[in-house]
Amino acid sequence: MTDDIILETRGLTKEFKGFIAVDRVDLKIRRGTIHALIGPNGAGKTTTFNLLTKFLPATSGTILFNGHDITRENAADVARRGIIRSFQISAVFPNLTVLENVRIALQRSLGTSFHFWKSESSLDTLNDRALALLERVDLRRFAQTHAGELAYGRKRTLEIATTLAMEPELMLLDEPTSGMGHEDVDLVKNLIKDVAKGRTVLMVEHNMGVVSGICDTITVLQRGAVLTEGPYAAVSTNPQVIEAYMGTAEAAHG
Amino acid sequence: MAAPDQYQPHASRDDAAEARYHRRAFLVMMVLFIGAPFVVYPVFVMKALCFALFACAFNLLLGFGGLLSFGHAMFLGMAGYAAAHAAKVWGLPPELAILAGSAASTVLGVVVGLLAIRRQGIYFAMITLALAQMVFFFCLQAPFTGGEDGIQSVPRGRFLGFLDLSNTMVLYYVVLAIFTAGFLLIYRIIHSPFGQVLKAIRENEPRAISLGYRTERYKLAAFVLSAGLAGLAGATKALVFQLASLTDVHWSMSGEVVLMTLLGGMGTIFGPVVGAFAIITMENYLAELGSWFTITQGAIFVVCVLAFRRGIIGELEAWLRKRRGG
Numbered sequence: 001m002t003d004d005i006i007l008e009t010r011g012l013t014k015e016f017k018g019f020i021a022v023d024r025v026d027l028k029i030r031r032g033t034i035h036a037l038i039g040p041n042g043a044g045k046t047t048t049f050n051l052l053t054k055f056l057p058a059t060s061g062t063i064l065f066n067g068h069d070i071t072r073e074n075a076a077d078v079a080r081r082g083i084i085r086s087f088q089i090s091a092v093f094p095n096l097t098v099l100e101n102v103r104i105a106l107q108r109s110l111g112t113s114f115h116f117w118k119s120e121s122s123l124d125t126l127n128d129r130a131l132a133l134l135e136r137v138d139l140r141r142f143a144q145t146h147a148g149e150l151a152y153g154r155k156r157t158l159e160i161a162t163t164l165a166m167e168p169e170l171m172l173l174d175e176p177t178s179g180m181g182h183e184d185v186d187l188v189k190n191l192i193k194d195v196a197k198g199r200t201v202l203m204v205e206h207n208m209g210v211v212s213g214i215c216d217t218i219t220v221l222q223r224g225a226v227l228t229e230g231p232y233a234a235v236s237t238n239p240q241v242i243e244a245y246m247g248t249a250e251a252a253h254g
Numbered sequence: 255m256a257a258p259d260q261y262q263p264h265a266s267r268d269d270a271a272e273a274r275y276h277r278r279a280f281l282v283m284m285v286l287f288i289g290a291p292f293v294v295y296p297v298f299v300m301k302a303l304c305f306a307l308f309a310c311a312f313n314l315l316l317g318f319g320g321l322l323s324f325g326h327a328m329f330l331g332m333a334g335y336a337a338a339h340a341a342k343v344w345g346l347p348p349e350l351a352i353l354a355g356s357a358a359s360t361v362l363g364v365v366v367g368l369l370a371i372r373r374q375g376i377y378f379a380m381i382t383l384a385l386a387q388m389v390f391f392f393c394l395q396a397p398f399t400g401g402e403d404g405i406q407s408v409p410r411g412r413f414l415g416f417l418d419l420s421n422t423m424v425l426y427y428v429v430l431a432i433f434t435a436g437f438l439l440i441y442r443i444i445h446s447p448f449g450q451v452l453k454a455i456r457e458n459e460p461r462a463i464s465l466g467y468r469t470e471r472y473k474l475a476a477f478v479l480s481a482g483l484a485g486l487a488g489a490t491k492a493l494v495f496q497l498a499s500l501t502d503v504h505w506s507m508s509g510e511v512v513l514m515t516l517l518g519g520m521g522t523i524f525g526p527v528v529g530a531f532a533i534i535t536m537e538n539y540l541a542e543l544g545s546w547f548t549i550t551q552g553a554i555f556v557v558c559v560l561a562f563r564r565g566i567i568g569e570l571e572a573w574l575r576k577r578r579g580g
Contacts, residue, residue: 053464079466091464093457096450104454105465107447113467114475116448123447144268166465 005067006031006170006200007052007083012061014047014224021047023224024061029170034192034201036211039221040244045204046088048221049174052202053085054078065170082169086176088204090155092162094148098139101147101158102130105165130165137161137191153184157191164195171195173203177210189213212236220244271578276441279524287430296426297494302534303433304491309514309526310440311483316512317521318444319476320456324379324508325366325386326484329359331503332389333485338405338498339398348411348419352432352489359485360478362389367477371470383505390503404499408492425494432490436483441523443479452476513551517558519565528566 007029014022022044029035037045050056052063054075063071070078079085093101106126107113115122134140137157142150147158156176163171176192177185185207192201193214205211211218212232220227220235222244228235235241290299308330315321337355340346346354370381393399400406410419419425443449455462455469462469492498501507510533518529533551540547562569 055460055463074468075463076466076468079464084466085464087460087464091458091461093454093461095457096453100450104450104462107450108466110447112447113451114448114472116443116446116475116479118446118448119442120445120447120450123450162465 004030006065007202008064009052010062010064012048012051012063013059014044014051014056015059021224022051022058025221025224025226027219027226029200029202030217031200032198033216034196034203034214036215036218037202037204037221038206038211038218039227042223043221044224045221046174047224049085049172049204053083053172079166082167083172084163084166084168084170085172086159086163086174088174088178090152090159092147092150092155092158094146096147097144098134098147098150098158099127099130099143102133102162102165103127105162106130133161133165136164136194153180153187156180156184156188160188160191160195168199170200170202173201173205175204175206177205177207185210208236275574276523283524283527284434287433291423291426296422298534298538300426300429300494301491302531303429304487304494305511305514305534306527306530307433307436307490308484308487309511309518309530310437311480311487312511313515313520313522313526314440314443314483315476315480316515317525318449318456319452319473319480321371321473321477322375322379322512323370323382323477323480324512325382325384325389325505326480326511327503327505327507328366328386328389329363329481329484330488330491330507330511331393331498331500332362333359333488334492334498334502335393335399335405336485337489338408338492341411341493342405342408343398347415348413348428348493351411352486352493355489355492356482356485359488360482363478363481363485364474367474367481371473371477383508386503386505386508390500390505393500393503399498402500404497405492406497408496408498410493410496419493429490429494432486436486437527440483444523448472448475513555515565517554517565519568519571522565522567522571525565525567532566 005028007027009025009027012022012025013020025048037048039045047056051058054073058071062069065081065083070081093104096104103123103126106129107123110126112118112122131140131143134143137160139154139158139161142154147155150158160176173192177188180188189210192203215232217229218232218235219229220241227244228238228241287299287303312323312326315323333355336358337351340354341348341351366382366385369385370378373381394401410425412418413428417424417428419428451462451467451472455467455472459469488502491502514529514533515526516529517532518527519525536551537547540550543550558565564572
């Protein structure tokens with residue numbers, strides 16, 4: 001059933017001057033699932049993300065989104081197709097307000113983004129939708145705050161709200177809980193579970209508590225190549241994975 | 255549905271207060287400019303107004319687009335030549351000569367922008383500088399620019415057919431009207447849907463791309479708008495001084511506009527105006543210092559960058575905000 005596969009890579013490879021960061025990776029992301037990409041540091045997780053979202057060109061291999069070859073498209077076009085990513089370090093627009101951050105994502109749909117002669121207040125029609133999205137991530141009361149002044153955890157949730165505003169078919173989250181305290185991690189974990197309804201999520205994540213709790217499928221990368229793939233129960237008992245990764249994961253978890 | 259206190263911002267930005275402040279400051283500025291020629295030598299104020307518009311156009315690109323061009327003199331100077339040539343050789347009326355000047359800079363802006371926008375930071379600055387140097391040598395060699403002499407005794411003519419620009423006071427208010435129109439257009443650009451995207455790109459370009467914005471197109475649009483408005487300033491200046499010369503395309507002019515913008519406050523609405531007036535005033539009154547003037551200017555630049563990086567208006571606004579908040 002190819003219809004079930006939203007994103008597929010065939011032999012995806014990235015070489016940096018003789019160093020192979022991503023080595024013939026074949027991924028199949030099933031529609032409507034939460035899929036995690038894990039692996040030790042330097043395994044090529046973020047590079048894979050950059051390849052999928054076209055922030056880096058692939059050396060070889062093919063990327064298919066809904067059966068359509070997107071290997072040669074640029075980053076903005078891939079975003080327009082509905083693949084929206086977040087970044088490992090928080091990616092907000094710090095000197096814009098929280099409301100404006102979300103509105104930037106909604107704004108393109110108005111088709112006035114090049115209208116330099118129009119008043120900013122023409123964007124106010126988007127405020128209700130933006131506030132509703134902020135409500136969903138519990139940031140509504142910060143609507144007029146500069147995004148740069150938010151606490152770290154809230155910046156990450158703002159990012160999720162901005163990503164949601166694009167109504168992405170496929171969300172790519174790069175370590176959504178990194179650098180967070182315990183409470184924030186649970187908050188974001190539940191938020192991801194909530195927003196994943198009706199869409200597909202691919203995430204890079206180090207926190208095994210998050211991965212085991214919400215992910216349907218887990219792909220383990222090691223030195224740029226796929227080590228194994230499966231549900232958490234199978235992956236976590238795989239001796240190869242334990243050797244390569246779980247030692248550090250146990251430490252991170254405990 | 256939401257309780258009113260939920261709308262109450264936490265550590266908020268007060269849009270209404272900001273708009274009020276901008277309106278008031280704008281009114282004060284207009285009153286000063288309308289009264290200025292009765293107190294100060296009008297040609298001096300006109301010169302400062304032209305540079306103020308130039309700096310505002312530059313600030314649109316640097317302060318709101320995050321792009322540091324080190325070749326903006328080419329737009330000021332090229333528009334000056336085009337306007338002077340249009341008025342003197344083609345005999346166009348002043349309003350059309352000014353439009354011709356702006357149009358020339360806009361076209362130049364498209365060409366330079368297409369080449370420069372592909373690079374960022376220091377590389378962007380270097381490409382604009384290199385292209386500006388090429389424009390400088392073109393202006394030095396091309397027959398229509400008059401080489402070292404420039405285009406002299408440019409006729410001012412009658413603006414829109416009935417405003418006689420040989421009368422200094424009439425000329426002054428026409429220049430003020432052009433400055434005001436340019437200033438308000440820049441204000442609108444900053445506060446438009448386009449301006450929002452531009453600010454987002456300045457803040458975090460990868461994120462803007464990941465939201466589906468083809469950021470190079472927005473940067474190019476900002477570059478072209480900035481070039482055209484810098485051209486408006488250059489064309490007006492050529493009519494005021496009845497002269498288009500190499501001074502305005504020289505690289506030191508590109509440096510001067512950076513200085514004006516930084517001194518006044520990059521990324522603020524009124525900063526470039528204040529910066530331009532401060533620099534032009536210093537030039538006028540410290541001119542007798544000769545080459546020491548350049549050293550004074552350099553010292554001011556260093557002090558500005560080291561001690562008050564936000565510039566005069568930037569520091570003032572930060573202080574006001576703190577006072578209001580605390």
